[in-house]
Structure formats: structure tokens, C-alpha cells
Amino acid sequence: MKESVGIGLLGMGVVGGGVARVISQKGHHIQHLVGAPVAIEGILVRDVGRARSFDAPASLFTTNPNDVLHNPKVDIVVELMGGEYPALDYIQKAVSLGKHVVTANKEVMAKHGPDILAQAAKKGVQVLFEASVAGGTPIIAPLLRDLVANDVLTIHGIINGTTNYILTKMAQEGSDFGDVLKEAQELGYAESDPTNDVEGIDAAYKLAILSTLGFRARVSDADVYREGITKLTGLDFQYAKELGYAIKLLAIAAKVDGSIQVRVHPALVPDHVMIAKVDGVLNAVEIQTDLAGRVLFHGPGAGDMPTTSAVVADLVDISRNLVRNVVAAPPLRLSRDIRIRPMSELETKYYMRLNVAERPGVFAQILTVLGRLGISIASAIQKENDEEAQRAEIVLMTHRAKESSVQEALRLISDLDVVNSIGNLIRVEEWD
């Protein structure tokens, strides 16, 4: 029976401060859960002199990672630095030294998760990362524990709060991307360089993690097809609404004929499904399985205290095992040879917005191109006639078609004399 559990913290931003405060303020509760006291034994910071939001002896702070990693009192290393390096090095070092690890690092887990987990299994330590996806909303443990008897069929996630905030505002106000981004930046919901969020990079990290666990296969962020939200306009939201759809930046994973499709892009979502109703900075993940059907987890995807909630849950999990001398459960067995489907093989429905000349026969020409490529039209609306300029806007919804055919059709259509420009192409995600 271990008499106490020692924590080493790497990184002392808002989440690190939250974890330290909760360990101190809820010490009695945590001790009861764990069966022994849990104490912070070392904290890696950039500046030891800075004021902190919690009480801790000055001797705990260090700027040297080895003071934490090699500290024999540290049983669990909590990595909250973010970014690939040096976080990855510290995590691997910790595991190699036989320490357990809790991390909120989506980038490291998306790029190196399977390797880290394999290394951890060899060393007999646990690496937990509930906070890396959807912040305080439980999703990783439920997937690994509650849905363990299921085969996952699809995953649909709204797992980036910044972009969901922007899209919600665009839908509500009919405004364009640039204006809402600026507003979000002023409010602190978007960073000054918003690339990671608006280009879907952050969501792709999280989708890689969920897919790896859900499909028990090695899926990395490099496997994920990515398309950001910068090309969306107020018009797209207006037409989507008329057609009965919301527009969301979806992270989608699916098992199709034994191979895996993973993609992050804006999608039209039928407005009656739950995930279409997820607004603002909130996150949601819907897991469709063979037994449980569709299960959705919804809540805050970021923020210091929600993330702290997930980190401390992982800490308690490992600490309980440590105190009772329990070895970690057998590791996930990940298939290595599963095929990632190229995007060209995607089959779905599409929304197309085209700027055309208002002339007889325009529509027929477009339909001819589509027909030749086997793409049939479910509905079409002609919009915003600018009589003076003799321009019109055509919005098409297709039946299921192949991505490669649709891309080819768009190339041919944009070459037509009567077509001024392709307004937008957005994939449509249907629920059964």
C-alpha cells in the first residue's frame, strides 16, 4: 500500500494553476477517492519568480525539467505545456523512467499517441489524455470503457470551439467570415494567428485521437483530410437554412468497407439532428456504434476549469491504481495495416453555389456536365438575380455522388462561358 502519490507538473498556465488549486482545495475528497494523499512534488515553470493563483512552497518550482522528471517523489507527470516539442520528449522521458503520465496535449497524442501507449505498456505505466479532446466533456474514457463492447461505425464531432463560435455567429447574423473572426479575436475566442483553428488543424488532431481509439487503428493527423472555414459566406448560411440545414465544421470518421475515412471540413447538417444544434464555443461528439446506436457527448471543449476536471479525473484514476498496486489494464491493440481511404473515394451529397450568366440554356449546360459524370440533382434554386448585370446564382443539392466526379464536374463547369465563378462547394452529411 503506497502511502502517498506525488505529482510533477510540467507547464503552469491556466490549466496547471487549476490543477494545483483543485489538488489543494479538494485534497480531502481526492484522498478519500484515492486512499492516500496526493501532493504536488515539483513544478516546471518558465519563471520561478512569477505570482501564482495557488499556494505552493517556492522550493517546488524549477526551470529544469529534470528536477521534475527525475524526482523520485514524482509518480505521475502531468504535461500541460502544449505543442509537440519539448512536450513529447518530456512525456517519453517520463515513461522511460517508469512514471505515469497525464497529458492534455492533442498534438502529441495525435502524432505520437500509439507509440507512446506502446512504450507505456512495455514499462507498465499508464498514459491518460482525457483532456486532449473536448476539454471537460468526457469522451475518451466513455469510448474506452462504456462503449467497449461496441464496434464504432462513425464519429461526428464539433471539436473546435473557436470555429463553432464563428459559424454560429455567421448563421445568426448572416455576416461573413472575416468580420466574425475579428470579433472573436477581440473577445479572446480566437487567437491572433487563428490558423490552427480556422484551417481545421486542431480538429484534425482530436479526430485522429478519437479515430485511433474508436477504430482501434493507428490514425494520425496526417491521415485526416482537412478543409477550413475561411471560404464560407453569409450567403451559404442563408441558403443552407432555406434548405433545412445548418453549416458546421465537422470532424468525421467512418469505417467504410473495412477502410477508414477521416476528414475535417465544413458540412451541411440536417437542422433537426442534435449536432446541428450545438452552438457557440461548446463541443459535441456523436459516436455511432453497432450496439448502443448513436450516443452524443456535449459540453465545454476548453477552459481552465473544465480541462482541469478531465486532468484530475485521470490523475485520480492512476493514483487509485498506484495505491492499490494495480497494474494498468492491457493496452489497446491497434491494427497497423488498416487502409485510410483517399478523399477521392468519398461518396456523399453536395451543395454547390454557382455564379452564372442569366441567359437561356445556362442551367441545361450545367446539368449536362453533371449528368455526364453521373451526378444527379436532388433540388435546385435560382437566387439573387442581378438584372442589370444579367447575373444569377444557382444553388444545387446533389444526390449521393463520388468526390472525384464532383471535383471533375466543378472543373468543367468553371470552364463554361456562362459560369462566372464557383461560389462554394460544401459536402452534405446525412443522418439516417
Next chain:
Amino acid sequence: MKESVGIGLLGMGVVGGGVARVISQKGHHIQHLVGAPVAIEGILVRDVGRARSFDAPASLFTTNPNDVLHNPKVDIVVELMGGEYPALDYIQKAVSLGKHVVTANKEVMAKHGPDILAQAAKKGVQVLFEASVAGGTPIIAPLLRDLVANDVLTIHGIINGTTNYILTKMAQEGSDFGDVLKEAQELGYAESDPTNDVEGIDAAYKLAILSTLGFRARVSDADVYREGITKLTGLDFQYAKELGYAIKLLAIAAKVDGSIQVRVHPALVPDHVMIAKVDGVLNAVEIQTDLAGRVLFHGPGAGDMPTTSAVVADLVDISRNLVRNVVAAPPLRLSRDIRIRPMSELETKYYMRLNVAERPGVFAQILTVLGRLGISIASAIQKENDEEAQRAEIVLMTHRAKESSVQEALRLISDLDVVNSIGNLIRVEEWD
């Protein structure tokens, strides 16, 4: 290292059949997760001769519970009989014999959960019951594991699929309760005796379980204030909609000034909150906590395969521990002396529908009564004037008021000459 895990099944309805099929069809997957094969070693049935949806040697079936409970090969007893007796006796017997238990039995867990868990802790065995609330939607393990660092502030649940189906239909079609109930019975969504569902008894069981775990206090179904859905009319849904609300049968638990409020009743819910959007037979539970904020779990609340998903997850959890010789985690420490708030102390907003005579001064008389009791009005609409009969309908929305004052006001109002009848009183649940 245990070489195999033996399961004894009590009850062989659709869920029992599902569990047996999954254990057989996913045997390889389960064996990998557990680290040893998991096999069914005994099945209690009513009729050993009946045809089954899965293959099992005839020798496994018995009509004598002792053949399962006393079978030395049975490590885990899975109770899927439902109802208080004899299920409770069998569970207690199993625990006293040192067997682990998985149950889907909400009635037993609501009435006797804390005692069973205390008995299990003494015997060093696990009793898991994920399937007892919200079927295949994970809620109990996430509450105990992922939200373990949190203090739960409120619980809001739609945890009875039958009534949510009926209310969804009433809202969509403007129909009255009786008609929709009949339709639901014909479709198999409601039982021929629908009392348990429509009077909120089933929801009260589940709320007692969630409250016990969430507040770490002994809360039984007898503590839960209950009001069913039978008095709701199409008119209420129409007015609620105009006011920006949905009507849902909510299971609500809250910690108020250190005491616990637990109630199941129809409630007006602002139509923009997620739980207002939960339609049909689906379930959802929203947990509000100090750290994670509001987290919502949404999915199928019943059905053979979703329930099977939850039961097998519990089975795998216990089996893993058995194989690795792990003792169960320390039991939940439940406070015994926590006060349950009487309903009279509730403070919330109210919707009142009154049938009144259409005469000058009627409204003033009603407002006078309300004012005397300290109840102020947020909005009022006068509706459906029946000019010939000189009748009108008044719909009032109050500001926050005390339940005891509102009940007293209703008594006084119904005594007024100008008031024909109280149409309905529905509590309003606000989100911040």
C-alpha cells in the same frame, strides 16, 4: 492470474438474449480486453424448453436460481429480471456468496442501492449498474470516473423514453395526452398499464440513482417529488411554444443551501437549451458541476442492444479486475444525514393557465391574490375568448416564487367567482 471468467445470467428476456449473443459473437474481442475468456456458466429462465436467439448448451438453463447463484464457476451474476423481488434477494444472495454483480435494475438500485453497495464493499465485490439509467447512454461511469473531481450542482434528465415520445408527439401535433398514449401503446412504446412511465415512477427511480451518485448521499425514490404528464393538454404546448418554451418531463436534482431537492414533473424548458431539443424516445442527462460546467449525455435510453452495450461494459470492467486480481476501488462514501428539501420550499418560476369569466376586473382580482402572496407576474396573455360563453383563458408566467405561496394562491384563485377552473400549473426551469 485467473484463467477464465464465468457469468451467471438471471433473466433471459431481450436484454439477456443480447448479452448472451454479444458474449458469444464478440468472444475474441472480449477475451483480448479481459485477458482471459469470458463464458456463460448458468442461465436462470422461467421455461427451459423455450427457443432462444443464441446458441447455448441445454445444460446451462435452469429454473432454480441456486443453480446459478451457488455455481462455483460463476464469478459474476448478471441480474436482468427487473422488478424489486425476487431480484433484490438474488443480488443480495450473490453478494453474500462473494460474487460480483451487474444489474440493469433501476427499482432495486433506487430502493436499495446504498445498502447493496455497502454490503458489496464489505465482501470485496463489485456491483455495477450502468444499464439502470439511460440504457446504452453512458452516465453512471462518467459521473463516477470522469466527473469525479467535481461537485455536482444540478442534474437535469429526460430519462423516460415513453413519456418523451408522448410529449414530443403532443408538441408536434397539438394532440391531447390520451390520444397520443393510445398511439404509443399501439406502437409498443408504452405498456398497456402505463402508470410507471406516465406518473414518473420510472424516472424517479433513475433520478434517485443519479442523485445518490452525484451528491454522494443516500437518496431513494421515496424522496423524489413526483407529478406525471397526464394533465398536460395540447393547449399547454401551444402556449409554451408561443412563450419560447418546450414542455418536458424533467427529472431534476439540485443542491440548495446544503440540502437536496429531487423532483420529477413536467416543466417548461427554454427552447434554446439542449435538453429542450431531445425528442422522441431518446434520453439525455445534463450534469452541472463546479469545474466542468454543464455536460450532457444523450442517446438511446432503452432497447435490447443499447442496454446490452452497458451491461457488457460493466462485465468487462469486473472481469478485467478479476483476471488481474484487483480489488474493487474504495466504495462511495455516502452521507446519511443530508436533508431532502420538502417541495413547499421550492423556488422557481411558474406557468399558470386559468379559465376565467370574461368580465372587467377579473385580471385585477387574480393579480391581487398573487400580489398578496408575494408572487409577481413576468408576462400574461389572454387567449381563446369564447365571446358567446363570455369565457377567456389567461396564461401567466410568474417571476421566481415559493411553491407553498403558489399553491396557496391557486387555492384562493380557484375560489374566486370569476374563475371557472385552473387549467394547469407547470413549473418553469430556467438555465443561466
